[in-house]
Amino acid sequence: xxxxxxxxxxxxxxxxxxxxxxxxxxxxxxxxxxxxxxxxxxxxxxxxxxxxxxxxxxxxxxxxxxxxxxxxxxxxxxxxxxxxxxxxxxxxxxxxxxxxxxxxxxxxxxx
Amino acid sequence: xxxxxxxxxxxxxxxxxxxxxxxxxxxxxxxxxxxxxxxxxxxxxxxxxxxxxxxxxxxxxxxxxxxxxxxxxxxxxxxxxxxxxxxxxxxxxxxxxxxxxxxxxxxxxxxxxxx
Numbered sequence: 771x772x773x774x775x776x777x778x779x780x781x782x783x784x785x786x787x788x789x790x791x792x793x794x795x796x797x798x799x800x801x802x803x804x805x806x807x808x809x810x811x812x813x814x815x816x817x818x819x820x821x822x823x824x825x826x827x828x829x830x831x832x833x834x835x836x837x838x839x840x841x842x843x844x845x846x847x848x849x850x851x852x853x854x855x856x857x858x859x860x861x862x863x864x865x866x867x868x869x870x871x872x873x874x875x876x877x878x879x880x881x
Numbered sequence: 882x883x884x885x886x887x888x889x890x891x892x893x894x895x896x897x898x899x900x901x902x903x904x905x906x907x908x909x910x911x912x913x914x915x916x917x918x919x920x921x922x923x924x925x926x927x928x929x930x931x932x933x934x935x936x937x938x939x940x941x942x943x944x945x946x947x948x949x950x951x952x953x954x955x956x957x958x959x960x961x962x963x964x965x966x967x968x969x970x971x972x973x974x975x976x977x978x979x980x981x982x983x984x985x986x987x988x989x990x991x992x993x994x995x996x
Binding site: 810811812813814815818858860862864866867868869870871872873874 | 885912914916923924925926929931936937939971973975983984985986987988989990
């Protein structure tokens, strides 16, 4: 059983549409991170959410941490082809930097 | 500041061989972590080093090993390669200041193919 369940696994949309990606767990976390990985590159940290109910915005990306700190969502408004990539949620499972990742959501935005 | 660099970027080996991958962290970062990424299993933690000491290890067989040098550069070694070891191997560095959400910076990875 995965600690972090991401859905959907794959999302293909047209430029200008909105999309939401989910990251769910039955465990409570002190913080949760979202990464984006583009082909041939390593993941890049987008945001860290730490407070239940927290909402953070990064241009057209909106991240929310659930009130109970068990789940999170990433919403992209008016998606652009540059948003194409693998979106990963991750949590630190110890104080020494061990990250556990969800399986990821592959997002494809076509012009 | 230069990012995390990994060499080589691509590698092709045959079963039974061994391989060594290298990672140079961001200057000043003392923590280096290694991850394996495959389509089936996703990103999985291999091990983490800090000041030349392995502090944490994932659930991988003993064929996977690593080390860190005094300049924080790290290498990982895989012996007796198996087909299932084909993957993207990612290195991440962190300043590891003790915060519960230290940012990790990933390198571009080494794509290993085992034939």
